Amino acid sequence: MRWRDQRQSDNIEDRRGMSGGRVAVGGGGLGIVILAIAIYMCGGDPSQLLQTSPPPSDVQAPSTASNRPAAADENRQFVGAIMGNLEDAWQQILPQQSRVRFQKANLVLFTGQVSSACGYASAATGPFYCPGDSKLYLDFAFFNELQREFKAPGDFAQAYVIAHEYGHHIQNLTGIMDKVQRAGQNNQLSVALELQADCYAGVWANFAAKQGRLETGDVEEAIRAAGAVGDDMIQKRTQGFVVPDSFTHGTAKQRVEYFAKGMQSGDMRQCQTFR
Numbered sequence: 001m002r003w004r005d006q007r008q009s010d011n012i013e014d015r016r017g018m019s020g021g022r023v024a025v026g027g028g029g030l031g032i033v034i035l036a037i038a039i040y041m042c043g044g045d046p047s048q049l050l051q052t053s054p055p056p057s058d059v060q061a062p063s064t065a066s067n068r069p070a071a072a073d074e075n076r077q078f079v080g081a082i083m084g085n086l087e088d089a090w091q092q093i094l095p096q097q098s099r100v101r102f103q104k105a106n107l108v109l110f111t112g113q114v115s116s117a118c119g120y121a122s123a124a125t126g127p128f129y130c131p132g133d134s135k136l137y138l139d140f141a142f143f144n145e146l147q148r149e150f151k152a153p154g155d156f157a158q159a160y161v162i163a164h165e166y167g168h169h170i171q172n173l174t175g176i177m178d179k180v181q182r183a184g185q186n187n188q189l190s191v192a193l194e195l196q197a198d199c200y201a202g203v204w205a206n207f208a209a210k211q212g213r214l215e216t217g218d219v220e221e222a223i224r225a226a227g228a229v230g231d232d233m234i235q236k237r238t239q240g241f242v243v244p245d246s247f248t249h250g251t252a253k254q255r256v257e258y259f260a261k262g263m264q265s266g267d268m269r270q271c272q273t274f275r
Helices: 028-041 047-052 074-098 141-148 155-174 176-182 187-210 218-228 231-239 252-265
Strands: 012-014 106-109 113-116 119-122 128-130 135-138
Touching (some): 074 106, 074 187, 141 155, 155 218, 187 218, 218 252
């Protein structure tokens, strides 16, 4: 992906290296960690778990967030460029296609563990979006996992991950996320929410393609990543069999289908997964 000449977003909170306190792993805390890892393996948004799970009692409050000067490292520059492009895209797309006012989200970079309005999370949770503070959270270690464990290398695969989480922000702005959360635990609604975020990631990819930012192989990288985190693929790899009733993010075929639908159309109205 051609990203080096893209403007850098100002909405990056770099908390890497900040002390996050200690989290006791024992009793109920262990169960929370196991559930978080399961959500991470599905590549999704753990905010519902974090909202319903109080932090362990042996937790020290982390240092106050700061927008300190960004380190001049490759990953930091990459995510700053992707966030800048996502902002440019949705600044145009959202009011034009849904008549909803666009508001930017912050991306929080962290290492190890982090505190959000949705609770405490460790790096094992994977990237996530918290509707409580309208922020995306990312530990760069996940990019290594994406390549090594999910066999989905490439910068556009990484961009897809960020765009998917930004899709949850768009759902928050349009009110869809609130409706799903008020409906309670429902796997079908969870799948619909995740597939729509995949579709919105595709809508952004359509915008980036029209700007001439995509290179040969980029689309294949994103499709490979979308398919790799399908519930059926995850379950086959981790337990050897598939339990469709337990799906929360959709099958590999569905995730690829909705990303492709968004990219081909560039139209949010094609992302009606709740019908």
